[in-house]
Amino acid sequence: MAVDDPPPRPRVTVVLADAASRRGAADRGSTDLTEQTPIGEALVKGLMRAQLALALRLALVVAAALGTLPLLFAVAPAVGAVKVFGVHLPWLLLGVLSFPFLVLIGALYVRWAERNEQDFTALIRRPER
Amino acid sequence: MNPYLAPGLVVVVLLTVAIGAYGLRFARTTSDFLVASRSVSPSWNAAAISGEYLSAASFLGVAGLVLRYGVDVLWYPVGFAAGYLALLLFVAAPLRRSGAFTLPDFCQVRLRSTALRRLATAFVLFIGCLYMLPQLQGAGLTFATLTGGSYAWGALVVAVVVTANVAFGGMRAITFVQAFQYWLKLTALAVPIIFLILQWQADGRPEVTPPPGAVFPAATTVVIQQDAVLDGVRPVKEGQELHFAAGAPVPEVSTVDAESGDDWLLPDKGGLFSTYSLILATFLGTMGLPHVLVRFYTNPDGASARRTTLVVLAMVGLFYLLPTMYGVLGRIYTPQLLMTGNTDAVVLLLPEAALGDGHLGRLLGALVTAGALAAFLSTSSGLLTSVAGVIFTDVLRPGRSGSIRDFRIATLLAASVPTGLALYVSDMDVSRVVGLAFAVAASSFCPLLVLGIWWRRLTDVGAIAGLIAGGGAAMAAVLLTVLGPPLSGWHAEVVGQPAAWTVPLAFLVMVTVSLATGRRVPPDVGATMLRLHAPEALRT
Incomplete structure (x- = not known):
């Protein structure tokens, strides 16, 4: 019925086209993700690689700082005999300082891991940039 | 006997039951029982995780080990805390996002294998029982040490209180109970240590390791536990009473393994x-202990699981500053424990030994004992909840119609085995068994979780082979250590501390077999990885 149609038609088509194009831009990333397109796979792999690299780097810091201590004490016993404030160094390092050190590493991880996730979300939400 | 002891213990048990009953008002559905309906706030959850984690091994065992072996065993508390960092770095957020409630659930979600799920169930039950046994034993030994009562009653009382609380309140109640018990345990060590250090100052700061050797701070009577030789020359018989004057040197007992100077x-x-x-x-x-993982499901999303883990790391780290000081001060005030070998009791006995048996010493003594009871109660409650959860979903398999009654049956089943074992086996070394449970968890679930979360090419066959090789080897080492004959030389080290070879073995077998069975990689691994790693905000 051509007579009934004209008034609403331009408005309807324009609105639909506008909304569809806007949603398409915003959702293309999510669709890539959920439908497992090659782009989506690559995005998830990128996030996993970033998170794993971060975790491994911090684990390496802990291994280098704490993990080498038994070896150090075994190879250089003089280090173990050093006194700081009247307390032998190994007691101070293991009994006291190791705990704040672990918490510090954990806090850094939480901060950077959340930043990785924010970057990822931003990438998905605004694929045109 | 200390007159404040019984009231203190009764108050702890009553508060535990009361908080459990208060929580019961909110627990209406099966989901409430199992996962607290996922509505626990991060700070409550973190206190609950810490309360659950700090077991008898942490509360009593660490101080006892420090008293006995000194600086080398400080790796225990450092490792117990650092386990949460490994959990945070590699597991916390993806595991929460997987939606898995137990370790077998995770196997199902990630690799879609029923056989793997059954194997994982067997490991959860083994680790759960292995970890619960020393808690009940510790409870029995503490009761026997302090009240002169029987070992069996102590173990049985804790077992009954815990079973009732879990069966009637489930995890919802347990969350409040555990959070309360974290703060109780922290207070129970933190308040007495202030008075102990002040006393040490007032005594003119006696040296921890005086050059001529340890001396008795006061006149002491020691009852010898086993036939032995003192200082390599004087033989003594079991049950013999030795009297020492204040200032007398502490002799070395041939049957007690301890270090000096x-x-x-x-x-x-x-x-x-x-x-x-x-x-x-x-x-x-730590990441492979069943009662630790179950808690992550109560976080609303992956990011909060990470933040909760960080708070737990801080809370647990704060706690572990304290037991070391008890072990060190024990060298000065309770050297007779080095003669009897009953070093696990140092935390319980130190307040009265250092401060005298006046009101202050006795009140603080009752406080640490109450903290020890909280340690037994909270860890065994958490273990029981998670083991019962696994029995409920994987052994009873009630399907969708699972009722609270079935969960209660599962709880009774889960409690009966370790309780029965604890009543008949009393001579196993408490802190050693806990260390072995960690070794089994590290050689089975750690590789499964880490590879499952970060490596797409893991297959079900690879995971099964790795679990059997690494976890099986660790299990065998545990059984050999606990039941077998005493070993010596390098055999003893390799079997007694197996993790250094069983953990790499598990990783190696898992990776090699997965690569050889590459065609069995689940077809939906991409979707699973997306679910594990993408922030929840992106889900539609």
Whole structure:
């Protein structure tokens, strides 16, 4: 019925086209993700690689700082005999300082891991940039 | 006997039951029982996780080990805390996002294998029982040490209180109970240590390792536990009473393994294999303990699971500053424990030994005992909840119609085995068994979780082979250590601290077999990885 149609038609088509194009831009990333397109796979792999690299780097810091201590004490016993404030160094390092050190590493991880996730979300939400 | 002891213990048990009953008002559905309906706030959850984690091994065992062996065993508390860092770095957020409630659930979600799920169930039950047994034993021994009552009653009372609380309140109630017990345990060690250090100052700061050797601070009577030789010359018989005057040197007893002088004060020159094995077991074992993982499901999303883990790391780290000081002060005030070998009791006995048996010493003594009871109660409650959860979903398999009654049956089943064992086996070494449980967890679930979360090419066959090889080897080492004949030389190190070879073995077998069975990689691994790693905000 051509007579009934004209008034609403331009408005309807324009609105639909506008909304569809806007949603398409915003959702293309999510669709890539959920439908497992090659782009989506690559995005998830990128996030996993970033998170794993971060975790491994911090684990390496802990291994280098704490993990080498038994070896150090075994190879250089003089280090173990050093006194700081009247307390032998190994007691101070293991009994006291190791705990704040672990918490510090954990806090850094939480901060950077959340930043990785924010970057990822931003990438998905605004694929045109 | 200390007159404040009984009231203190009764108050702890009553508060536990009361808080459990208060929580019961909110627990209406099966989901409430199992996962607290996922509505627990991060700070409550973190306190609950910490309360659940700090077991008898942490509360009593660490101080006892420090008293006995000195600086080398400080790796225990460091590793117990660092385990949460490994959990945070590699597991926390993806595991929460997987939606898995138990370890077998995770196997199902990630690899879609029923056989793997059954194997994982067997490991959860083994680790759960292995970890619960020393809690009940510790409870029995504490009761026997302090009240002169029987070992069996102590173990039985704790078992009954815990079973009732879990069966009637489930996890919802347990969350409040555990959070309360964290703060109780922290207070119970933190308040007395202030008075103990002030007393040490007032005594003119006696040296921890005086050059001529340890001396008795006061006149002491020691009852010898086993036939032995004192200082290598004087033979003594079991049950013999020895009297020492104040200032008399503490003799070395041939049957008690302890270190003295510089051996105690400075790191060992040898023993690197054991030290690294212990580090590996504790750093990687925490993530594989069934009662630890179950808690992550109560976080609303992955990011909050991470934040909760960080708070737990801080809370647990704060706690572990304290037991070391008890072990050190124990060298000065309770050296007779080095003669009897009953070093696990140092936390319980130190307040009265240092402060005298006036009101202050006795009140503080009752406080630490109440804290010890909280340690037994909270860890065994958490273990029981998670083991019962696994029995409920994987052994009873009630399907969708699972009722609260079935969960209660599962709880009774889960409690009966370790309780029965604890009543008949009383001579197993408490802290050693806990260390072995960590080794089994580190060689089975740690590789499964880490590879499952970060490596797409893991297959069900690879995971099964790795679990059997690494976890099986660790299990065999545990059974050999606990039941077998005493070993010596390098055999003892390799079997007694197996993690240094079983953990790499598990990883190696899992990776090799997965690569060889590459065609069995689940077809939906991409979707699973998306679910594990993408922030929840992106889900539609």
